[in-house]
Amino acid sequence: MNQPASPAPLFERVALIGVGLIGSSLARLIKRDGLASHVVGCAKSRASLDTVSELGIVDSATVDPAEAVTGADLIVICTPVGTCGDVAKRLAPGLEPGAIVSDVGSVKQAVIDAVAPHIPEGVHFVPAHPVAGTEHSGPEAGFASLFENHWCILTPPPGCDQTAIDRVAEFWRRAGSHIEVMDPKHHDLVLAVTSHLPHLIAYNIVGTADDLGSVSGSEVVKYAGGGFHDFTRIAASDPVMWRDVFINNKDAVLEVLGRFNEDLAALQRAIRWGEGDVLENLFIRTRRIRREVIAAGQAEVPKPKPDENGGI
Amino acid sequence: MNQPASPAPLFERVALIGVGLIGSSLARLIKRDGLASHVVGCAKSRASLDTVSELGIVDSATVDPAEAVTGADLIVICTPVGTCGDVAKRLAPGLEPGAIVSDVGSVKQAVIDAVAPHIPEGVHFVPAHPVAGTEHSGPEAGFASLFENHWCILTPPPGCDQTAIDRVAEFWRRAGSHIEVMDPKHHDLVLAVTSHLPHLIAYNIVGTADDLGSVSGSEVVKYAGGGFHDFTRIAASDPVMWRDVFINNKDAVLEVLGRFNEDLAALQRAIRWGEGDVLENLFIRTRRIRREVIAAGQAEVPKPKPDENGGI
Numbered sequence: 001m002n003q004p005a006s007p008a009p010l011f012e013r014v015a016l017i018g019v020g021l022i023g024s025s026l027a028r029l030i031k032r033d034g035l036a037s038h039v040v041g042c043a044k045s046r047a048s049l050d051t052v053s054e055l056g057i058v059d060s061a062t063v064d065p066a067e068a069v070t071g072a073d074l075i076v077i078c079t080p081v082g083t084c085g086d087v088a089k090r091l092a093p094g095l096e097p098g099a100i101v102s103d104v105g106s107v108k109q110a111v112i113d114a115v116a117p118h119i120p121e122g123v124h125f126v127p128a129h130p131v132a133g134t135e136h137s138g139p140e141a142g143f144a145s146l147f148e149n150h151w152c153i154l155t156p157p158p159g160c161d162q163t164a165i166d167r168v169a170e171f172w173r174r175a176g177s178h179i180e181v182m183d184p185k186h187h188d189l190v191l192a193v194t195s196h197l198p199h200l201i202a203y204n205i206v207g208t209a210d211d212l213g214s215v216s217g218s219e220v221v222k223y224a225g226g227g228f229h230d231f232t233r234i235a236a237s238d239p240v241m242w243r244d245v246f247i248n249n250k251d252a253v254l255e256v257l258g259r260f261n262e263d264l265a266a267l268q269r270a271i272r273w274g275e276g277d278v279l280e281n282l283f284i285r286t287r288r289i290r291r292e293v294i295a296a297g298q299a300e301v302p303k304p305k306p307d308e309n310g311g312i
Numbered sequence: 313m314n315q316p317a318s319p320a321p322l323f324e325r326v327a328l329i330g331v332g333l334i335g336s337s338l339a340r341l342i343k344r345d346g347l348a349s350h351v352v353g354c355a356k357s358r359a360s361l362d363t364v365s366e367l368g369i370v371d372s373a374t375v376d377p378a379e380a381v382t383g384a385d386l387i388v389i390c391t392p393v394g395t396c397g398d399v400a401k402r403l404a405p406g407l408e409p410g411a412i413v414s415d416v417g418s419v420k421q422a423v424i425d426a427v428a429p430h431i432p433e434g435v436h437f438v439p440a441h442p443v444a445g446t447e448h449s450g451p452e453a454g455f456a457s458l459f460e461n462h463w464c465i466l467t468p469p470p471g472c473d474q475t476a477i478d479r480v481a482e483f484w485r486r487a488g489s490h491i492e493v494m495d496p497k498h499h500d501l502v503l504a505v506t507s508h509l510p511h512l513i514a515y516n517i518v519g520t521a522d523d524l525g526s527v528s529g530s531e532v533v534k535y536a537g538g539g540f541h542d543f544t545r546i547a548a549s550d551p552v553m554w555r556d557v558f559i560n561n562k563d564a565v566l567e568v569l570g571r572f573n574e575d576l577a578a579l580q581r582a583i584r585w586g587e588g589d590v591l592e593n594l595f596i597r598t599r600r601i602r603r604e605v606i607a608a609g610q611a612e613v614p615k616p617k618p619d620e621n622g623g624i
Contacts, residue, residue: 106538190535193524194531194532194535195539195540201513217604221601222608223465225463230510230546231542234539236598236599239591254580256520257580267512282515286514286515286544286547286548287548289547290447296533296536
């Protein structure tokens with residue numbers, strides 16, 4: 001228990017659609033801190049549902065989204081962003097007036113475009129993005145403290161019910177997150193820079209290294225300590241989740257990737273022509289940015305506690 | 313003390329030319345474990361020498377390389393690789409027959425080309441590269457355990473005295489390192505992939521993010537937890553050291569950078585055309601590589617112990 005005392009549940013019945021790293025972490029959190037009276041787990045995989053049932057982190061489980069949301073006052077879609085529209089369509093028939101639908105997608109505009117048309121009158125849609133994760137995925141990988149000291153960005157559409165926004169914000173505050181409200185398009189650009197581009201580059205560099213025939217795979221692995229190992233960690237993130245992020249945030253990712261490529265071409269040229277001052281000036285600047293990141297307290301990411309982490 | 317008992321010193325007198333992160337870590341290690349009877353610190357900066365003298369990790373200190381190496385049976389050049397040739401030229405007049413000259417440079421062929429011509433007959437040159445470092449630099453940043461469980465790669469030239477190689481290898485083994493012997497050109501290619509390219513990319517991405525006018529600097533810093541923070545750490549490495557690495561390993565860095573760019577162009581195209589399977593297949597492959605890195609024990613880098621770390 002992180003809370004000194006258990007306050008009243010925020011919600012009567014929470015339906016988690018998807019029980020991977022994020023969904024199962026929410027289930028653990030809700031059960032640990034009593035944030036809802038009942039948690040329903042929903043997944044297309046029966047094996048995943050069996051896992052969360054055995055872990056005792058859901059009160060009931062179903063493969064049917066419409067059944068899962070019946071009677072729920074909070075529904076959180078925790079599936080890869082490419083599936084959110086289809087999931088919303090399938091759960092919509094079970095939604096009840098006054099319910100709040102939220103999500104956890106790393107892309108916001110595409111999710112809003114896909115989900116909003118399926119939300120009936122009288123149901124509130126409050127898109128959210130908890131900026132938290134690990135290189136592990138699946139229901140065993142979750143842990144209740146995943147969201148502590150991380151940002152959760154809400155991107156409510158114009159005219160969204162303020163009470164619904166406040167309730168979702170309070171839910172994430174109880175998860176230990178800091179709340180920010182942002183325009184969805186702006187969110188997608190900010191995250192393209194701070195998260196999507198870094199992941200893309202990490203995936204790419206690990207692939208390039210693996211392909212290099214003149215340096216055997218075992219040598220790349222053996223000397224990974226020289227910088228490469230940080231990239232391999234990032235490049236181990238969930239393949240389907242990240243595939244969907246890049247496809248669904250195409251414009252912003254291509255925009256920042258274009259700038260990255262221009263800058264890299266300039267660096268490449270500086271190396272070829274031995275322009276040491278160009279390199280040194282950049283490296284001095286990036287070192288300063290690191291100091292700012294440390295000062296902003298974003299340099300340390302909380303580690304999973306073994307007892308909460310399902311054996312991962 | 314890491315050693316259960318203090319064995320006899322390996323060397324009578326060790327001269328460390330350069331007392332930054334690596335040089336001062338070696339000084340701490342040699343004093344802690346009694347690896348030499350006397351340690352001389354040499355640096356062009358009087359302030360750095362005052363620091364290591366005050367820290368009590370050298371027995372004597374001088375700004376004159378030739379004076380520093382007089383009477384030394386091991387000389388370790390710990391300056392940025394671009395300066396090694398000049399340093400060798402300046403220390404050469406003080407070298408005595410039978411002495412061993414080594415270095416710690418992240419690039420080997422360029423260092424050999426620059427240093428070897430200055431090494432007199434009867435002095436042994438055993439180039440070395442301890443693959444270890446942190447984002448911090450300077451004499452205060454060093455710590456004795458920096459090299460533990462890291463690789464140290466030796467690249468002795470053909471005909472190098474085997475006893476000298478063995479003595480340098482034993483020195484690094486006592487530092488806690490694993491020893492590998494490699495051809496210098498091959499070293500430079502392997503490290504271009506596993507260390508130099510990752511650093512270049514990290515420097516570049518942090519610079520790109522800093523330049524993006526539409527995402528304010530504070531937002532980039534605020535949401536760095538989504539992947540960016542790992543890059544800022546790598547991109548905070550010593551600017552002069554890394555400038556010299558790229559300039560002095562130009563051919564190998566440009567070779568692997570060319571491949572990286574080709575691969576990135578293919579990924580960019582896959583995103584533009586919505587080819588999710590191309591992305592997913594790569595991401596599945598890179599996740600497997602992460603597992604290999606973890607299995608090889610290279611994923612965890614030792615943290616400095618506060619009591620050895622001079623306040624950083």
